[in-house]
Amino acid sequence: QKEVEQNSGPLSVPEGAIASLNCTYSDRVSQSFFWYRQYSGKSPELIMSIYSNGDKEDGRFTAQLNKASQYVSLLIRDSQPSDSATYLCAVKGSGGSNYKLTFGKGTLLTVNP
Amino acid sequence: KAGVTQTPRYLIKTRGQQVTLSCSPISGHRSVSWYQQTPGQGLQFLFEYFSETQRNKGNFPGRFSGRQFSNSRSEMNVSTLELGDSALYLCASSPSGGLSETQYFGPGTRLLVL
Numbered sequence: 693q694k695e696v697e698q699n700s701g702p703l704s705v706p707e708g709a710i711a712s713l714n715c716t717y718s719d720r721v722s723q724s725f726f727w728y729r730q731y732s733g734k735s736p737e738l739i740m741s742i743y744s745n746g747d748k749e750d751g752r753f754t755a756q757l758n759k760a761s762q763y764v765s766l767l768i769r770d771s772q773p774s775d776s777a778t779y780l781c782a783v784k785g786s787g788g789s790n791y792k793l794t795f796g797k798g799t800l801l802t803v804n805p
Numbered sequence: 806k807a808g809v810t811q812t813p814r815y816l817i818k819t820r821g822q823q824v825t826l827s828c829s830p831i832s833g834h835r836s837v838s839w840y841q842q843t844p845g846q847g848l849q850f851l852f853e854y855f856s857e858t859q860r861n862k863g864n865f866p867g868r869f870s871g872r873q874f875s876n877s878r879s880e881m882n883v884s885t886l887e888l889g890d891s892a893l894y895l896c897a898s899s900p901s902g903g904l905s906e907t908q909y910f911g912p913g914t915r916l917l918v919l
Contacts (some may be wrong), residue, residue, distance in 0.1 A: 724904050735895055735910040736848070743905055780848065784904055791861045791902045792838065795848040 695719060698781050698796035707805050711768040715781030715796055718762070723785035725757055726793065727766045730778045739779070740766065771803040806831055809898050809911035817917045823884040826914045830877050830898030837879040838908060839871060842893040851894075854879055855902050883916075891918045 699714045713727075724743050728736035740755040742748045742764065748755045754767040768775055778798040784790070810829045818824050830837050839851040850863040854873035871881040877898075883890055893915050897908035 726907065728910075735913050737910070738907050741905070741907060782848075789861045790904050791836070791853045791855075792850040792863065793840075793848075793897075793908055794850065795840075797847040 695794045696781055696783050696796040698779075698799045700797075700799070702800040702802060704802045704804060705771050707771060707773060707803055709771050709803075711771045711775065711801055711803070713766040713768075713779050713781075713799050713801070715764045715766075716762055717764070717781075717783045717794075719783070719785075720759075720762065721785060722762075722783045724783070725755070725764045726782040726784070727753075727755060727764075728780040728782060728795075729775075730780055730798070732777075736780055768801075771801075773803050773805050776801060776803050806833075809896060809909055811894075811896055811911040811914050813914060814912065815915050815917075817919065818886050819919050820886055820888060822886050823882060824886060824916060825880055825882045826894055826896075826916075828879045828881075828896035828898075828911060830879070830896075831909055834898035834900050834909075835877050836899045836902030836906075837873060837877065838897045838899075838902070839879070839881050840895045840897065841865075842895060842913075843891075848895070851881065853902060860902070886918045888918050891916060 727739040730736045742755040756765045781796040782793040836855045838853040852862045873879045893913045895913045897910045899906040
């Protein structure tokens, strides 16, 4: 079982819609969860971080964490064409290491005007 | 604050050669991590350094090595390059590598091995 799995995509949504990105992780001791956005040819940049169960909102972005289900998601409301990118879920504190980020393979999101 | 910088940005090498990549973290950040990104495997952790000490290493062969200097700048070295080493190499820094700390990525070094 892969440590961090994301819905494989690609995901295509119309402008103004809600995009839902999902991620599951295998190691129950994982403690910190991050969503990064990566534009083609660029490096990852942080969108959201979440550490406790529940929802965390930042502008159009909402991260949701459910540690019992080992599930973390990212909702993007009012999607814009500029949101088109690969979204990477990353987990910290798994595999006995506090220092490394373990990434999913990413979900490519396309927002159509 | 200046971001994470990496040099060089692009490299072309041939099989069997070795390469050294450099990373300068954000000022005040003492933890530097290195990742390899390929289309097939995604982002994979190579190693993490803090105060000149390697604290964690990923599942890569011994051809991949790194070090950190007293000013927190870090280098990674790949010896005896193979075609499969072609990838984007990213470094990321954080204040101390703590569990809740965000890692900030540099622009990456794109390595092509011919």
